Amino acid sequence: MRNEERRERLRTALIDAAERTIAAHGLSALKARDLAKEVGCALGAIYTAFPDLDALILAVNLRTLALFDRAIAEVRLAPEPEGPATPAEREAAIDTLVRLAVAYLHFAASNPARWRALFQHRMTGALPDWYLVEQGRLFHAIEAPLRVLRPDLSETERALLARSLFSATHGLVSLGLDEKLMALSERVLRGQIETVVRALGKGLARE
Template identity: 85%
Template sequence: MRNEERRERLKAALLDAAERTIAESGLPALKARDLAKDVGCALGAIYTVFPDLDALILAVNLRTLALFDRAITAVRIAPEPEGAATPAERDAAVETLVRLAVAYLHFAAANPARWRALFQHRVTHALPDWYLVEQVRLFRYIEAPLRVLRPDLGERERALLARSLFSATHGLVSLGLDEKLMVLSEPVLRGQIEIVVGALGRGLAEG
């Protein structure tokens, strides 16, 4: 087997093992020495395929973002109108925002350790471009209904508003699922998200 093939196999094995550890036990459980033992390689071999543990964690998080992407593409998205939006089309855009927020809740509740790892990991250097591109792409799902609700906003303003709406939803989900603070049942939390995100969406539609 050629060296490049061995490197690719080792990289895939390390990525699978790290993903499994994070999904089952959370990010704090991920240790380089345990990973090496799990895949049967020397500790130093990890750094022949990943520059550091940060890069490996980002690669796992990218898989998590892809999993989330598949979850939200299943959400029924209201089509954008060709001209000025009617009241019914604005209502549909609000419902899209609510459905996206609920999908986020379901994903977090179904994949708690993987979801937390997205936010627990603090890199010691700038995020790579490929990771930032994926993050931006996911925000496009929120920006689409915002174009219906606030056609007056420029692209930059709309992108910032999408991040603000995500932050509001993420805050509700984080607090609601945090066992140390105020854990809520998923149906109760869903109801609160529908109320809050729905109110925000209707306020944007009226603004």
């Protein structure tokens, strides 16, 4: 087997092992020595496959983002109107925002350790461009209903607004699922999120 093939197999094995550890025990449980033992390689071999643990964690987080992307893809999006939106089309766009927020809550509640790892990991340097592109996919689905509610905004303004709405939803989910602060049942938290996101959507529609 060629060196490149061996390195690729080791990369996959390390990502698989790190993914299992994070999903089961959280990001803080990830240790290079334990990973090496699990995949059956020398400790130094990890750094022939990845420059550092940051890069390995990003590879796991990329898989988590892909899972979330598939969950969002299952949300039924309201079609965008060809002309000025009618009241019914604006209401459908608001419903889409609510469904997206609820899907985010369900994903976080179903994959708590993996979801937290997306935000707990602190890089020693700047995030690579390819990862920022993948992160940006979190906001693309939000931009579609915003085009219906706020056709007056530029693409840049709409992208910023999508990030703000995501941040608002993320804050509600983070606090609601935090057992040390104000842990709420998923049912109760869903009701709160639906109320807040619908109110925000109606406010945007009036503008």
